[in-house]
Amino acid sequence: MPRPQARTITFTIDGLEVQAPENAMLVDAAKHGDVEIPVFCYEPKLGQPVGACRMCLVEIEGIPKLQTGCSTPVKDGMVVHTQSERVKEAQNAVVEFLLINHPLDCPVCDKGGECPLQDITFGWGKGTSRFIEPKRHFVKPLELSPTIAIDRERCILCYRCVRFSQEISEDYQLVLQERGAHSYVSTFDGHPYVAPFSGNIVELCPVGALTSRAYRFRARPWDIEDSGSVCTLCPAQCNVTLTVRDERVMRVLARQHPEVDDGWLCDRGRFAYPRLGGDERVSEPLLRDGGELRPVSWERALEEAAAGLKRAGARTGALVGGQATNEEGFLLARLMREGLDSPHIDSRVAGTLPLELQRELGDPSLQAHVSDLEFAHAVLLLDTEPIEDAAILDLRLRKGVRRHGMKLVRASSEELLNKQAAGELVKTLKAAGEEIVVLWHERLTAGPKGAEAARALLDLATTLSLAGAENSGLLEIPAQSNGRGLREAGVLPNASPGLGAPADTGNAAEGLDALGIADALIKGELSAVYLLGVDPLEDSSSLPVWSRSHSPWEQQRPLWEQALERASTVVAHATFLTEGIREHANVVLPAGAYAEKEGTIVHPDGRIQRLRPAVARLGSTRAEWQVLAELAERIGLDLEVRNGMAASQQLFDAVPFYAGLTLEEIGGKGIRWAQRETAAGVASS
Amino acid sequence: MSALRRPIPRYAHGSRVPPGWDEAADLTKEPSPVPDPATTEVPATLREEIEGHMALYPDSRSATLPALEAAQRVHGWCSPEAIEQVACVMRLTPAYLVSVASFYDMLETSPVGKHSVYVCTNISCSLRGADELYGAVRTAAGDDPEFNVRAFECLGACDIAPMASVDGAYVGPLSIEDVPRLLDDVRAGREVLPEKQLARRPCADAEASA
Amino acid sequence: MKLLFDRIDEPGLNTLPVYEARGGYESLRKALAMPPEAVLNELEASGLRGRGGAGFAMGKKVSFLPKGAMDKYLVCNADESEPGTFKDRELMQKSPHMLIEGLIIASYAAGANRSFIYIRGEYVLQADMLDAALHEAREQGYVGENILASGHSLSLVVHRGAGAYICGEETGLLDSLEGKRGNPRLKPPFPANQGLYQGPTLINNVETLATVPTIMRMGGDQYAKLGVETSTGTKLVSVSGHVQRPGNYEIELGIPSREIIYGLAGGPPEGREVKCWFPGGSSSPVLTADELDVPYDFNSLAEVRSMLGSGAIIVVDDSTPILDVALKVAKFYRHESCGKCTPCREGTNWTVKMLERIDSGEATPMDLEIMASVQEHIMGNCLCVLGDAMAMPISSMIVKFREEFEAHMQAAQARARADLGVADAALTAADALSAEGAAAHA
Incomplete structure (x- = not known):
């Protein structure tokens, strides 16, 4: 459906003629003239304004009563005053009213220093109060969930958190109870507010009523620095701001990107971070000695790793996990192919897919944007449950359904492969409209019928004429976070960087895919394996619910248990001593978490995003590119990377459709390579 | 206690005391989504x-x-x-x-007695002695668990002020002397104060029935 | 002249045979024989103004609904909760068919095919009466598909509320009818464009709709001759408080208020004088004994800075302290504030606390100023009119009875001093407070 487009109009605010998009709410329109209208309840992300807090009252010529700026669309020629005596008196009054039941415990409040209530009181309040009655006092803070504490004294009843629960995540768990001055935010009968996106209410809260239990009293705003990055914990790759204090990530906040996350963040992305900087991390090289992993020097660890890999030579396999950057995958692929003459490297969980199909599926004209999920007439979920596979997309789909009447259709690849069912599916989709997005998961291409399913998907795209169409296309959720980037970087057994033919790498042979590697290890055809940021035996079920994730390797676990058992050399480049690594690795090389890394990753819709180090690497951990380069050197290959940026440059040079890309161009918001001139690379190569 | 230190009544009768303010969530409980029909028994x-x-x-x-x-x-x-x-x-x-x-006065979110006696204590009724009446009903009902005696906002029967709604039936004008019989009628399951039932009251406008 | 209350106590009037025997549903037949626009013209010609409180021209309200085929709704506001108001109760209980007939005619004029009567949950008897009458009307074919072969169809549901004053506010009512908390909505959009289930919705009070059959019978022009120019017709007035004959009276708009309070309701008890009176429910600014001769109609009451509101006169005689009245009113609005917008939620709460402090001798004259200023800050700044509904009467009381407030304050302070056993009579409560504070810090 057509996306909203507004013509520009001119209106007057505080005597200033300002241009703004027509029908923008006054609060937003005022910003075009650098005029700030204070708000508490207004948050466009939450949908329609509610006009509850009354903080944004402004005077509009021709209207006798003051109007709420958050709900009044700007019109051409409107004359607005935000500085008149009447407006000031109303603003003073609202601040005074809000502070009646607010405890003003700013010195011990986590929000202090970054609190809209503080800022607005300072900027638009009178500075005094005439309220001398005793304030109400209650037990505080109280637990609202394992991750969130609630302080009902501080609550100003702005409705943001309950609107989030009811209108954004649509879980209807967090509600207001009672009414009037007795209203309070609560759940049903003492049940905790546990939901996949509950943490967003902490960020939405304009006062210190909802705080993160993990962040409580950890830092004040003047102790911290913000650092923009991208969460790599799932393929959704939400943009985040990391709150850093003393070289530790104390908090993760959403960093709004309309084409990625729409300003939201899931609880795993938000609350799993303590684990990323925590004590369980591997912080130094380890070597198996007498059955035990013991700390050793880097020299020793690299020597041992190199020796093991050299011994196996072409009989080495490599598996790359979704946390790895494009550069890491790219360098390891070079090490494997050029240093060890082994093509057995894979990052796909689903197994080999013919290169031709991969290229067709990646055709730039077929790629949907994330925002298309909101504006398409229909979205087909194929073999995927977004809440499990890329959580944040769940909110986007809900938004599409709720606000734009988008039709959501679910189907499996089995239906796709059944002629009759597929026909019905096409009918259903077409009935909803022309603009259709197919959101599908890598698992569609798994197994013996994988290639057939991929072909059927492409046929479906043709039937629905998705190529080049507005608000339409295919969007694949890879099984691993940076699945798309790793494939484009050539971390595949049957492709060179840029989905080129394997011959481009100088080794025309097709390698074994993940399952093949496991199988070959069991059979003794391969003897060594390099695990880059991956443990196929990982089991997160013992973790708290908000940091738990389904390992994409779950189904292959039995096979890998045998494979790792049989392998004579297991080199693990890892952040954590998870099950498989603890049991089977001969050498463990410490790797960084995303907050420590530099490099690039690729979003499922082809947006190249940049990771930037927010904190120092833990312990003696070294940059991954450096470790790979040193390892390669010991094997007899000079990768010619002397710094992280050089690794990126090498990658950009190697992938045809990244040609000419620079880190600056990627910047803080990323860039979809499909929209660059070099995009022709894929289909034509 | 000095007069100045006397606690200012925060929630006088007529306002329900917020029960949930001091309560934390029970972290041992699971979240509470839409109940599963397979496991929720409904009469x-x-x-x-x-x-x-x-x-x-x-x-x-x-x-x-x-x-x-x-x-x-x-x-x-x-x-x-x-x-x-x-x-x-x-x-x-x-x-x-x-x-x-919890938004609506007639829906009870904590356990109450079976028989509701809503005494209107709003302006018109209180001008005619409703606060005393309410006190008398409370005292007479004592801690009888059968009764849910509440001071209620205007019930829309100021013509029979002071009045009460007893299990939904409006009676008035009530005097303090009526209170024991009112409660007895409820206990006995009889119609409450038949002669004071609003249902049988003619219109005050004399010409209306002319 | 009795139109709505004509032989209201006739036995069995609540049943269809008796209602029909006196010409009931003839107006409906007449209306259905006319094009909807003609019915609308009659309504506009009658000059009928809404009887719920706002006094908006009924015909105009109907005309605001968009034309064309779409789901349109008619909602009858029977959430009669304004303190002092009980007129709709008597109508619904004794002549439910009159309301239903008026509602059907209005739905025809507005092109609405679904209608609801939102009746407050406390009105059990009245809701039962309506349900019974609705059943009869449905059986008779007055409600349902293709009413009297006119092609007009209408469904009607009697929906019972559950006790919340704010649901009498039209958008709060709509939210409540949609099964939500009865929070008022931001306007615009107005219900005429986006009301119930986001569809165009006409909302009218019981008395307004019940008047429609009379207008159809008499003709709009004839009806407009009743009353005065800007307030046509008759009005049910609920008189309560300190009067000898409290109850509902049907009057022709524009008669002197004194005639209602003294003539019809008998005035205050022997030996008592009127201290103040609310002309239109507890939300209307109070008037004094000097203002008893104001004609009882919309414009005359607006001219003396009050309002006709729901037509509920509450009389307070000189035996009652004004503070008690103010406190009752303020507590009511605090209890009924939905809590959505700040000035109302906090302002009503604060006002109650200040009034309580005055009553307990812990206030100073400055508090009266603060209280007046708080009312100013509530008025016009809220999401709906509930905040104003408290601020307006409280403001008027402060203006008109300032001396009594001050005297009350002083008397209370004296009592507080006596309780404290303070010897120095000059020591005010506020001084005592700061003295105690200083002592605590020493």
Whole structure:
């Protein structure tokens, strides 16, 4: 459906003629003239304004009563005053009213220093109060969930958190109870507010009523620095701001990107971070000695790793996990192919897919944007449950359904492969409209019928004429976070960087895919394996619910248990001593978490995003590119990377459709390579 | 205690004391989504009544108030169990329903006596002695668990002030002397103060019946 | 002249045979024989203004609904909760068919096919009466598909509320009818464009709709001759408080208020004088004994800075302290504030606390100023009119009874001093407070 487009109009605010998009709410329109209208309840992300807090009252010529700026669309020629005596008196009054039941415990409040209530009181309040009655006092803070504490004294009843629960995540768990001055935010009968996106209410809260239990009293705003990055914990790759204090990530906040996350963040992305900087991390090289992993020097660890890999030579396999950057995958692929003459490297969980199909599926004209999920007439979920596979997309789909009447259709690849069912599916989709997005998961291409399913998907795209169409296309959720980037970087057994033919790498042979590697290890055809940021035996079920994730390797676990058992050399480049690594690795090389890394990753819709180090690497951990380069050197290959940026440059040079890309161009918001001139690379190569 | 230190009454009668302010969530509990019909038992008659209400409206959610009222009739109050049953039939979350229930004065979110006596203490009734009447009813009912005596906002019967709504039936004008008989009538299951029932009162406008 | 209350106590009037025997549903037949626009013209010609409180021209309200085929709704506001108001109760209980007939005619004029009567949950008897009458009307074919072969169809549901004053506010009512908390909505959009289930919705009070059959019978022009120019017709007035004959009276708009309070309701008890009176429910600014001769109509009451509101006169005689009245009113609005917008939620709460402090001798004259200023800050700044509904009467009381407030304050302070056993009579409560504070810090 057509996306909203507004013509520009001119209106007057505080005597200033300002241009703004027509029908923008006054609060937003005022910003075009650098005029700030204070708000508490207004948050466009939450949908329609509610006009509850009354903080944004402004005077509009021709209207006798003051109007709420958050709900009044700007019109051409409107004359607005935000500085008149009447407006000031109303603003003073609202601040005074809000502070009646607010405890003003700013010195011990986590929000202090970054609190809209503080800022607005300072900027638009009178500075005094005439309220001398005793304030109400209650037990505080109280637990609202394992991750969130609630302080009902501080609550100003702005409705943001309950609107989030009811209108954004649509879980209807967090509600207001009672009414009037007795209203309070609560759940049903003492049940905790546990939901996949509950943490967003902490960020939405304009006062210190909802705080993160993990962040409580950890830092004040003047102790911290913000650092923009991208969460790599799932393929959704939400943009985040990391709150850093003393070289530790104390908090993760959403960093709004309309084409990625729409300003939201899931609880795993938000609350799993303590684990990323925590004590369980591997912080130094380890070597198996007498059955035990013991700390050793880097020299020793690299020597041992190199020796093991050299011994196996072409009989080495490599598996790359979704946390790895494009550069890491790219360098390891070079090490494997050029240093060890082994093509057995894979990052796909689903197994080999013919290169031709991969290229067709990646055709730039077929790629949907994330925002298309909101504006398409229909979205087909194929073999995927977004809440499990890329959580944040769940909110986007809900938004599409709720606000734009988008039709959501679910189907499996089995239906796709059944002629009759597929026909019905096409009918259903077409009935909803022309603009259709197919959101599908890598698992569609798994197994013996994988290639057939991929072909059927492409046929479906043709039937629905998705190529080049507005608000339409295919969007694949890879099984691993940076699945798309790793494939484009050539971390595949049957492709060179840029989905080129394997011959481009100088080794025309097709390698074994993940399952093949496991199988070959069991059979003794391969003897060594390099695990880059991956443990196929990982089991997160013992973790708290908000940091738990389904390992994409779950189904292959039995096979890998045998494979790792049989392998004579297991080199693990890892952040954590998870099950498989603890049991089977001969050498463990410490790797960084995303907050420590530099490099690039690729979003499922082809947006190249940049990771930037927010904190120092833990312990003696070294940059991954450096470790790979040193390892390669010991094997007899000079990768010619002397710094992280050089690794990126090498990658950009190697992938045809990244040609000419620079880190600056990627910047803080990323860039979809499909929209660059070099995009022709894929289909034509 | 000095007069100045006397606590200022925060929640006088007529206002319900917020019960949940000091309560934390119980972290051992699971979240509470829309109840699973397979595991939530709903009395057949209640289900039937709720579904009947739901069918009356273009959007079945409109049946929330009648459904909660029905559940309250069955359970005595909008207990968590009652709320869960309504939630199960209406396919809503219990939190949504408790949010609605706690908004309305006639829906009880804590256990109460079976017989409701709402004494109107709003302006017109209080001008004619409603506060004293309310005190008298409270005292007379004592801690009899059968009664739910509440001071209520204007019940829309100022012509019979001071008055009360006894299990939904309006009676008035009441004097303090009427109170014992009022409670006795309720206990005995009789019509309450028949001569003071609003249902039988003629219009005050003399010409109306001329 | 009795139109709505004509032989209201006739036995069995609540049943269809008796209602029909006196010409009931003839107006409906007449209306259905006319094109809807003609019915609308009659309504506009009658000059009928809404009887619920706002006094908006009924015909105009109907005309605001968009034309064309779409789901349109008619909602009858029977959530009669304004303190002092009980007129709709008597109508619904004794002549439910009159309301139903008026509602059907209005739905025809507005092109609405679905209608609801939102009746407050406390009115059990009245809701039962309506349900019974609705059943009869449905059986008779007045409600349902293709009414009297006119092609007009209408469904009607009697929806019972559950006790919340705010649901009498039209958008709060709509939210409540949709099964939500009865929070008022932001306007615009107005219900005429986006009301119930987001569809165009006409909302009218019981008395307004019940008047429609009379207008159809008499003709709009004839009806407009009743009353005065800007307030046509008759009005049900609920008189309560300190009067000898409290009750509902049907009057022709524009008669002197004194005639209602003294003539019809008998005035205050022997030996008592009127201290103040609310002309239109507890939300209307109070008037004094000097203002008893104001004609009882919309514009005359607006001219003396009050309002006709729901037509509920509450009389307070000189035996009652004004503070008690103010406190009752303020507490009511605090209890009924939905809590959505700040000035109302906090302002009503604060006002109650200040009034309580005055009553307990812990206030100073400055508090009266603060209280007046708080009312100013509530008025016009809220999401709906509930905040104003408290601020307006409280403001008027402060203006008109300032001396009594001050005297009350002083008397209370004296009592507080006596309780404290303070010897120095000059020591005010506020001084005592700061003295105690200083002592605590020493």
